């Protein structure tokens with residue numbers, strides 16, 4: 001095992017220094033042990049660092065090669081690079097103080113020449129990761145299988161028209177679920193970047209959706225058989241790399257899960273930037289998932305308002321995060337899930353410390369968002385305004401309507417007898433101003 005200062009030698013333990021600190025390498029808001037609404041920030045937020053962007057990404061884009069020359073990527077053998085990456089990752093988690101991490105099978109261990117060799121590589125790395133977890137106390141939030149990078153998945157993974165490729169996808173998921181269980185992960189994610197189509201002219205969409213559901217059933221059965229007690233999660237995204245992805249958004253995914261009877265074992269992992277790509281807000285997607293009782297976990301990041309692709313930037317927009325935390329807290333917080341930073345530094349952010357700075361800002365933003373949201377919920381102002389808007393359903397014909405006890409004709413008669421009335425104000429400016437007052441730091445009581 002490498003010494004704990006091998007990969008980020010200039011970075012010391014990141015600590016909380018408070019809002020007056022000018023130190024870029026310190027938390028201004030995230031004080032892990034501080035309690036809000038009965039729980040510490042660490043328990044509420046359950047931060048996870050993602051392995052892929054943080055330790056596998058090199059800053060390449062369609063117009064240029066990698067700009068981030070990682071010290072852990074220097075060895076000539078893939079397994080040696082994987083071991084160095086593991087050391088770097090755990091040094092990073094420990095110095096940053098994040099309690100969890102997430103990975104794809106191929107982030108942790110390289111693909112081998114055969115299924116057996118790939119499995120062997122993964123199990124070697126899982127053994128090492130387990131030891132690292134034990135020595136540092138860092139835990140696995142979720143694992144997943146990369147069913148999109150290898151050329152064999154160019155026509156899809158679980159939805160591939162070729163049975164042989166579906167079997168390869170199954171082999172990967174089989175090993176990735178077993179690895180997640182072995183490492184104590186509390187969720188297992190499916191993100192289907194290539195589970196979709198590029199042209200309907202060559203695609204049997206119904207067959208592909210049936211196959212996807214069948215594949216997920218098999219994965220669920222295997223996971224439960226080997227003792228996985230956590231949540232299986234689907235991560236909706238409308239497109240990219242596929243023109244159309246089947247898990248388009250939360251509502252589409254919930255419909256799919258219910259149609260195939262998967263909603264007892266599967267929940268949703270909602271990603272901020274995927275929401276904006278689907279023309280929704282992050283809060284909208286969270287609310288849809290929460291209303292269905294299927295909010296499992298989140299991938300925290302942000303897009304760029306001028307770009308139509310998944311820029312996966314670190315979340316710094318406090319307003320969006322307050323709105324998100326309002327939904328998450330109102331929904332009871334995370335059980336098996338948490339906040340995974342599916343975010344990457346820009347390709348021109350090339351200093352060794354930039355990865356820390358990105359995470360520090362994101363963690364501060366969520367800590368602040370949590371506090372503002374908790375204050376708003378505790379004060380109950382928004383809840384009261386919302387409840388007042390629907391009060392006509394609390395008694396009389398409104399209540400009868402909710403209970404299914406009035407007919408359309410009875411509603412017609414009721415309307416016919418009503419005197420003229422002015423519709424109630426929706427008070428949108430008021431609710432927006434209330435959120436801002438809490439952001440400004442004033443309490444209304």
Ligand code: XUL
Nearest residue numbers: 144191235271299310342
């Ligand atoms: C891609 C994405 C993935 C998933 C895991 O947009 O978000 O990294 O989070 O496969």
Ligand code: CO
Nearest residue numbers: 235271299342
């Ligand atoms: Co994601």
